Amino acid sequence: MNSAIRKLRDALDDSAENPRFIETLPRRGYRFIGSMESAIPEAVPAAPPAAKSAARNRRGLMAGGLLLVVTVAALVYGTGWWPRISARTAAGHIRSLAVLPLENLTGDPAQDYFVDAMTDALTTDLAQVGGFDVISRTSAMQYKRAKKLLPVIGHELNVDALLEGTVVRSGNHVRITAQLIHAATDRHVWAQSYEGELSDVVALQQQMARAIAAAIGGRPGSPSPARAGRRPAVNPEAYDAYLKGLSVGGRQTVEGFRTAIGYFKEAVARQPDFAEAYAAMGQTQAQFLYAGPLSPREVIPEAEANTRKALQLDDTLAQAHRTLGEILQSFYWQWEEGDKEFRRARELSGNSAEAPRAELLRKGRFEEAIANAEHSLKLDPLSFGAHLGLAAVYRAAGDYDRAVATIRHALETLPAQPRGHFQLAVTFMFMGRTNDAIGELETAVKSSQGGNARFEAYLGYAYAAAGRPVDARRILTAIESRARQQYVSAFGVALIHDALGEKEPALAAIERAYQDHAVEFAQMNQYPPFKTIASEARFQNVLRLIGLPQGQRHE
Structure with a gap:
């Protein structure tokens, strides 16, 4: 065109x-x-x-x-759009929508964090009150400042409708204008403006979400009973600090997490009953389980305390239940209790894709897990993480070819993303393609800024499995040197020693990993099974203590 x-x-x-x-x-x-x-x-x-x-x-x-x-x-x-247009028009209702990034009309780029937060909140609220699918923010935010036509965006996201709008903020006064567009026909479905003080902006967001839901389905758009009356006015300064924390934490870096935690602490200091800020702080602290360089024992107790404080203030916060489930399984290895929290988070969020996938895999319900992961990708079609999540489920189910194809499709858009190369290497190891795995792991390590001990440990294991003990020991020496400066999980050290056939060092390392509550125990389907120490009583005792029967792998 x-x-x-x-x-x-x-x-x-x-x-x-x-x-x-x-x-x-x-x-x-x-x-x-x-x-x-x-x-x-x-x-x-x-x-x-x-x-x-x-x-x-x-x-x-x-x-x-x-x-x-x-x-x-x-x-x-x-282009084949007409059948989709005519079918959806004939259907007469909207089954899916995406909230496009709201436009910042304040004239101040420094307010982008505020406008993006309004987009996120509206997406979340629509998912809660809807009865229709809402595309994840990860995919929708990729259209920020995009020049594409709305029908094109709707086609790419495979949605029936798109919500677009603007935000104007002047001091503590906010005005949000939005319009709902039928994506294929470019027809206006609904439009409205809302304005008020920053202290009331959460209520404005909910009011808008209910109005949109009513316009789509002809329903009165009443709030869910769990959330009705539970969104009190917030202190403007506290809310502003909270939004800044969400913005910098979304960068997914160690420094971003630390800065975000500082903002959340400021928010709860200004408003001690700010449940959402406690929930966000707990969730951000729990990220150090995966990001390092702090040990789980250093960060999880505080993350748990903040998460439970959030639920004490408001037990209907889906995010807090989700974080608690993660902590219960990844730190305490309380699998059933964690499953309950994940199920509760799904009930509260209204997100049909947020099924307890780890539970499904752990119980061998692979077809259900695959269906759930495919639905998650449908709701987040441009998300790199959603592709990797689906690939991990395919791999756990033994469908390695589809796992490889899914990861490679994701890497077409982000070829330098180290997590993609790591996950491809993991799959190759399960397929017995050790040399291919080494190539992907070398790329992952090289692409990781500042290094990644987890990637390096897996590379050391792959070297040992390929009969390259000198290279494996070189990696092992580098990891042990780093461990003297900061926390490095002993799980990877145990994996290398096991592949080298070194029983005693492998057992000592796996026991240290247990004492540290290493997160890898909750992700054992990411790793090949131990061989040298598999039948040793000390190793079996560790599996028993964390609730993993012999030979069983968890996501």
Whole structure:
């Protein structure tokens, strides 16, 4: 379409910057703005040459307009969109939507964190009150400042509707304007503006979500009983600190996590009953289970305390139940108790994709786990993590070919993403393709800024499994050297020693990992089974203590 428009503008001597005939409407498309008159001559004496020239020009403009219409129609039919458009229009209702990044109209880029937080909150609230699928923020946020047309975005996300809007903030006063668009037909379904003080912005978000739900399904849009009346006004300064914490924590870096925790602490200091801030702080602290360089024993007790404080203040916070479930399983190895928290989080969030996948895998219910992971990807189609999650389920179910294909598809968009190469290497190890795994692990280690002890440990294991003990010991020496400076999980050390056939060092390392509450015990399906120490009583005792029967792997 863009190419066709350029050709039309060239033919009409027009430009996008100063249009005289074809105007670009952001995210909407194009419209013809030139004046048009009838090209049928009146019954008058023959026109002079100048008049004939004008008539030809007018006919040229009309032909250009018709060409534009024909071009658009050809694109709609030729790309296969028309069956989707006609089917959805005939359905008469909206089954899925995406909240596009709201536009910051404050005139201050420093307020982007606030506007993005409004987008996230609206996405969450819509998922809770809906009865329809809501695309994850991870995929929707990729369209921030995108110039694509709404029908194109709807096609790429495979949704029936798109919500777009603007946010204006002046001091503690906020105005949010939003409109719901039927994606395929570009038809307005609903539009409304809401404004109020920052202390009431949470209530405004919920009110908007309920109105949208009512417009979509003709329902009254009442809040869920669990959340009704539980969103009190917040201290503006506390809420601002909370939003800043969400913004920097979303960078998924160690420094970002630390800065975010500081903001959350400021938020609860200003408002001690701010449940959402306690929940966000606990969730962020729990990230150090995976990000390092702090040991689980250093961070999890405080993460648990903040999470339980959040639930004490408001036991309907899905995020807090989700974090508690993660802590119970990854730190305490309380599998059933963790499953209950994950199920409660799903009930509260309204997210049909948030099924207890680890529980399904642990119980061998692979078909259900695969269906859930595929549905999760449908709700987050552009998410790298959702692709890796589906691949992990395929791998756990023994469907290695589909796991490899899914990871490679994700790497097409982010070829330098180290987690993708790591997960591909894990799959290759399970397939017995050790040399291929080594190549992927070397790429993962090289791509990891500042190094990643987990990737390095797995590379050391792969070297040992491939009969390269010198390279394996080189990795082992580097890991042990780093461990003298900061926390490094002993689980990876045990894995290398086991592959090298070194029984006593492997047993000593696995026992240290147990004492440290290493997170890898909750992710044992990521690792090949131990061989050298598999039948040793000390190893079996560790598995018994964490509730893992012999030969069973957990996600």
